[in-house]
Amino acid sequence: MDVTFRIRRYNPESTTNPKPHWQEFSLKDVAETDRVLELLHRIKWEQDGTLTLRRSCSHGICGSDAMRINGRNALACKLLIRDVGEKVQIEPILGLRVLKDLVVDMEPFFEHYRSVMPYFINNTPVPADGRERLQTIEDRAKFDNTTNCILCAACTTSCPSFWANGKYVGPAAIVQAHRFIFDSRDQGAEERLDVLADPNGVWRCRTIYNCTPACPRGIEVTRAIGEVKLAIRKGSPEGIINVNDIPQHT
Amino acid sequence: MTSLVITVTETLRYRGALGQWSWMLHRLTGLGVVFFLFLHVIDTSWAVFYPELYVEAIAIYQSPLFTIGEFALVAAVVYHAINGLRITFFDFRPNLWRYQQRAAIAVLLITIIICVPVFILMFSHVIDHYNTNPTALPLLQVIGSQVPFLIGIVVALVAAIFYSVIHGVIAGDTTSKKQNPSGSRIERFWWSYMRISGVMILPLVFGHLAMMHVIQGVFDITAQNSVVVGTNMVNQSGTAVEFVANRWNMFVGGVAIWRLYDFGLLALVVVHGFNGLRYVLTDYTMGSPLLRRAAIYFCLMGAIVLLVLGSAMLFATIDSAAIEMAREATENLHP
Numbered sequence: 001m002d003v004t005f006r007i008r009r010y011n012p013e014s015t016t017n018p019k020p021h022w023q024e025f026s027l028k029d030v031a032e033t034d035r036v037l038e039l040l041h042r043i044k045w046e047q048d049g050t051l052t053l054r055r056s057c058s059h060g061i062c063g064s065d066a067m068r069i070n071g072r073n074a075l076a077c078k079l080l081i082r083d084v085g086e087k088v089q090i091e092p093i094l095g096l097r098v099l100k101d102l103v104v105d106m107e108p109f110f111e112h113y114r115s116v117m118p119y120f121i122n123n124t125p126v127p128a129d130g131r132e133r134l135q136t137i138e139d140r141a142k143f144d145n146t147t148n149c150i151l152c153a154a155c156t157t158s159c160p161s162f163w164a165n166g167k168y169v170g171p172a173a174i175v176q177a178h179r180f181i182f183d184s185r186d187q188g189a190e191e192r193l194d195v196l197a198d199p200n201g202v203w204r205c206r207t208i209y210n211c212t213p214a215c216p217r218g219i220e221v222t223r224a225i226g227e228v229k230l231a232i233r234k235g236s237p238e239g240i241i242n243v244n245d246i247p248q249h250t
Numbered sequence: 251m252t253s254l255v256i257t258v259t260e261t262l263r264y265r266g267a268l269g270q271w272s273w274m275l276h277r278l279t280g281l282g283v284v285f286f287l288f289l290h291v292i293d294t295s296w297a298v299f300y301p302e303l304y305v306e307a308i309a310i311y312q313s314p315l316f317t318i319g320e321f322a323l324v325a326a327v328v329y330h331a332i333n334g335l336r337i338t339f340f341d342f343r344p345n346l347w348r349y350q351q352r353a354a355i356a357v358l359l360i361t362i363i364i365c366v367p368v369f370i371l372m373f374s375h376v377i378d379h380y381n382t383n384p385t386a387l388p389l390l391q392v393i394g395s396q397v398p399f400l401i402g403i404v405v406a407l408v409a410a411i412f413y414s415v416i417h418g419v420i421a422g423d424t425t426s427k428k429q430n431p432s433g434s435r436i437e438r439f440w441w442s443y444m445r446i447s448g449v450m451i452l453p454l455v456f457g458h459l460a461m462m463h464v465i466q467g468v469f470d471i472t473a474q475n476s477v478v479v480g481t482n483m484v485n486q487s488g489t490a491v492e493f494v495a496n497r498w499n500m501f502v503g504g505v506a507i508w509r510l511y512d513f514g515l516l517a518l519v520v521v522h523g524f525n526g527l528r529y530v531l532t533d534y535t536m537g538s539p540l541l542r543r544a545a546i547y548f549c550l551m552g553a554i555v556l557l558v559l560g561s562a563m564l565f566a567t568i569d570s571a572a573i574e575m576a577r578e579a580t581e582n583l584h585p
Contacts, residue, residue, distance in 0.1 A: 068264070070265065071263060071264060071265035072264070072265045072266070094256075094260055094264070158264065158266065160257055160260075160261050160264075160266075160270065160273070161533065163253070163256060163257045163260055163261075164253045164254070164256075164257040164533045164534050164536070165253065165533055165534070165536040165537070166537075167536050168536075197435075197437070197438060198437075199437050200536070201437075203437040203438070203440075203441050204533070206273055206529075207269070207273075207337050207340060207341055208266070208269050208270055208272075208273040209266075209267050209268075209269030209270070209347070209350055209351075210264070210266040210267065210269065210270050212267075212347065213266075213267050220347060222344065222347050222350075223344040223345055223347045224344075225344075226340070226341060226344025226347070227344050227345075229341065229344075229441070230342070230344070232438060233438060233441075233442065241345075242345070245345040246345075
């Protein structure tokens with residue numbers, strides 16, 4: 001099978017073409033089970049060594065290779081050619097400054113991530129037996145889904161509110177906050193809800209739902225944001241999530 | 251501004267789910283309705299304060315350009331109302347998000363199902379009108395009469411930027427203070443207000459549309475010797491001013507029910523509409539403290555002007571002299 005890639009190129013240091021532009025590449029002998037990332041590798045290795053992209057594990061775990069593929073955010077390592085067709089259009093994710101080709105400056109994204117205090121907060125003494133703090137299966141299930149986040153930024157950069165306003169904390173940071181706010185062992189919920197109640201916090205979400213299908217990890221992103229909104233409205237995460245409403249993952 | 255351009259062009263390019271298009275439509279219909287609300291409240295206040303101008307305003311509403319606009323307005327209100335219910339429902343039941351795509355399709359279908367019979371009834375009013383009375387104001391006059399509104403908007407924008415500059419000089423440009431608990435309580439309040447007021451507005455606005463656009467059309471406002479919708483009174487002079495007077499002087503159990511109704515609708519819609527406008531404008535101006543403040547001042551001014559003017563007209567009386575002035579103005583309009 002022959003496949004055409006149309007890639008958004010940008011190299012500010014180029015002497016010939018320092019402006020963003022499209023470039024096409026043709027690839028022969030492509031199998032429909034080839035992953036988009038492998039074909040980007042083939043372009044880089046066989047045709048144009050200057051093509052710049054991030055990737056690390058290549059197996060949908062590290063979250064390095066989020067990009068806009070055929071108009072929609074995804075991980076290049078998780079999409080097969082049979083998912084995307086014979087014409088593939090690749091762009092960097094939107095809303096973060098492009099450094100070169102498909103590489104964007106992730107620092108503003110991580111700054112939002114850090115702002116929600118994405119770590120376990122509990123200042124009470126450890127249990128007498130010195131072992132782990134226990135919680136019920138039901139309490140664990142409340143935030144199970146949001147533990148899946150790999151910080152790839154696919155959700156945040158699919159959000160029109162984030163495109164319009166880079167100060168908006170964004171879906172990914174809210175997902176990370178959700179993971180701790182609804183953890184019965186954590187005691188930092190009040191502080192996190194305060195951070196997210198800021199005018200650039202959860203209220204910038206207009207319930208557009210672009211983030212949910214963008215997530216390569218199956219996180220119910222808009223749901224998580226909605227639950228945080230309701231917790232802020234109530235002043236506490238208690239009683240927001242009904243365990244019976246959580247689908248059973250197998 | 252660049253963020254607005256990027257957001258618009260990229261929203262058109264991004265292949266988001268249906269929710270993205272619902273959101274765009276929700277914003278566009280909201281903006282359209284707020285713009286008409288601005289014209290409409292000011293126009294209607296003339297029934298009390300400048301009867302001759304009100305006669306001309308209603309004649310403009312009866313012109314072909316505004317008839318087209320009226321159909322668009324009704325469709326926009328219906329879509330915005332039904333989609334608002336969808337947003338509100340999924341905001342309070344986030345765990346049911348899997349149904350939002352189907353709900354977005356249902357919103358479109360319900361909008362069409364409501365609009366088809368409504369448009370047929372509205373169109374029958376249009377046909378009745380042109381069968382009996384084919385005169386209409388010239389297009390240039392219709393457009394020319396809107397120029398003062400546009401000038402008003404431009405003046406308000408300039409004033410908003412002026413206030414914003416003064417505000418910046420006095421208070422400094424430090425908008426992004428870390429942690430602003432009072433600011434957060436305000437946004438939480440507005441989030442709830444938009445949803446609760448939306449649900450409260452829905453029956454009021456549908457009742458208003460039914461009375462003024464479907465049961466009786468805008469052409470019936472000036473029909474002589476016809477019973478005014480929602481009342482047992484007859485519009486003897488056939489002027490738009492008497493139509494308004496008859497409605498507002500309709501008492502049930504000592505209460506001027508239509509004044510009360512219109513006041514409830516006015517207060518809820520103006521605050522909902524201008525806070526919505528603030529959402530839209532501030533979404534795209536967060537990069538500039540000056541423009542962000544100007545956007546807030548602009549919305550605040552708009553809401554205050556409409557609330558003050560609207561309340562003034564709803565608490566004022568329309569006397570027989572006003573109806574007489576309107577009668578003369580009507581005769582001059584169609585000699």
